[in-house]
Amino acid sequence: MATQNLETLKNELAQIADSFANRDRFSAFKFSTTPVGDDVLDLPKEDVVPVLRFLKETGRFDFLIDVCGADYPERMAAGGKRFDVVYHLFSSKTFQRLRIKTQVNDGESVESATSVWKCANWYERETFDMYGIKFANHPNLTRILIHHEFQGHPLRKDYYADQQQHCSHALPIHFEPDDKFETKGRSLVPLNIGPSHPATHGTLRVMAELDGETIARANVELGFLHRCFEKMAETHPYNQVIPYTDRLNYCSAPLNNVAYCKAVERMLGVELPPKAQAMRVILSELSRVIDHIVCIGANAVDLGALTTFFHLFTYREMVYSLFEKLCGARLTVSLTRIGGMAQDAPPGWYDDVLETVAKIRNGVDELERLLSGNKIWIQRTQGVGAISAENAIEWGYTGPCLRAAGVNLDLRKVQPYYGYDQLDWEVPVGTSGDVFDRYLVRVAEMRQSLKIVEQVCKNVPEGDWTIRDRGIVLPEKKDVYGNIEGLMNHFMLVIKGLRPPVGDIYDATEGGNGELGFYMVSDGSGRPYRLHCRGPCFAIYQSFPEQITGGLMADVISILGSMNLIAGELDR
């Protein structure tokens, strides 16, 4: 199937090869399908932007999901180019994916894709920040995550993971260069929010210039919580990366565990036992509910509705108690392992879940009574931060924010995994994409998630909670202490680690905020050679300055809260 698509694409590109600067280069295009079924197109760096433009304009791919780099210093010895730049494309119509890779040497530059997709801006800045890869004609190619005094590019293989560099001061208020901006004789008032401000729920910094109550221009600074997730992943065995994934979107940690493990498992080519899949679905959906609770609760607090926060957090505590019962941890559960789950649920746990689900359902009803018809809430949110479906796709929106804009796209439906397609549930969709619609979509999603949890809990399959492949999963403790084979197995696996085959993979799941994807490169060793996380709110936040410019200052907080920005996922 995938190969057929690639064949069509090849023919189409061959027809337009004349329009490229150098027709002969088309022979250098390499079309391939990886063993796990990802379509990959390798091409010379000069042709990237023309091909991207063609793919977008012909409507084959409408999403630029991500751009990232990878460093292969050993290629230089063989006369090759050091870096890979990888573009991930996705189509919201055919649900196909394509990975475009190009090679570039240190000091060389690639043409920026910002002229094709707006959202390429931050992706390319991040790639520059991490690897020093230059993008020609980029509007603002500066550091984005790491502080401005940092020397070098940390994701290069020759940068030591623990080599810290101090930062002496925070930057003053600054804006992206913009030729079209004029003060027009207005005297603008500068305004700085964050990085330590209650309404930013973490470490975001928003800078603006005000003309009265109106935002004349705005900018954001991020990276205040850049915890080097990707470098840490490169220096840890596959299973030890799981706790780091917990801390990406810490409001719904199990969703990240599942997303990461699913990527590695697909690389290994293992199929999970039904019980492990069911447990993952239950954990994921409960997490989605509490993620939305935090988002709605915090958004409402910022607009003055404190009751919602206290009320909703009661239900979040209930879910935390369930997690605690399951594994001892509340927030960062790390309960998945590559190949399954760490342990079985304790007796009676599924009944507890069902009981809690009923209580949360009541809570959601009460929430709706508090907010959905509340005059103040409606006036503060309706028509605020509205975004069209086309614009949302252009910015790379996914998840509830995209669905609020009227695009019916949920990876659980369109690329089903763990039996989501066997369950009875719907994808709630909004119309205007404003803050109120985002709220409504989230509330409806909470109901759908509860429905899913109920269906799965009433029907938990019998059997094992993990696969029993000795090269992947540690033996049970009774075997480690009870017999020599178990001990040897444990010993070997800890020393060697599990080793996925050489190659790369991109795998995505539906996270709390949208498409949570992992791009992983394996060199056959016990650690990921490269692990890139595509956090959904990175793309969404990028549109923030555009969304608030021209609007009222009070709406800034309303829009910020509705995007559900989690710094751990944003800055990684």
Add this chain to the structure above:
Amino acid sequence: MSTSQNTPVVSAPGQLASAAAIEESAKSFAFTTKLDAVVAWGRKNSLWPMPYGTACCGIELMSVMGPKYDLARFGAEVVRFSPRQADMLIVAGTITEKMAPVLVHIYEQMLEPKYVISMGACASSGGFYRAYHVLQGIDKVIPVDVFVPGCPPTPEAVLDGIMSLQRMIGSNHPRPWRANWKRPSWLRPV
């Protein structure tokens, strides 16, 4: 409470009462203590926290403030996001190199007396982020009174940390880390 209701304070018109008699009488409505102890008692029971939540610990800190664990029981519910109005800085979450100057700035803006709680492994030591952009413990830049272990700590652990701080304040425990603190040399002067 009073022991001698029958003891007259003024023995007779025009005559001063003896000092012993006054002291004896005062027991019925007052008690004596040291000024320091009274102040400490007031301080420890009315801490105004400034939550500096940056990451996962910030989410658990919300639970500490929330209905189930309820920090108000310890007299510390008046959360203030202005450092000028707060006296207990709770650093909840990873502090990166980029954030460190901001944290110091905020700490300096707080008025005396001020206390710092480092919540969680990241704030206390960098945690499992031995990484190029993570500050390896906030005690490298500001003086810390109580370290709360955990990743993230349970709300109970945070409450225990706050109670430890209250004991420390109540007993006027010496704080050499605070007295000897110097602004980190690599920071640009404000």
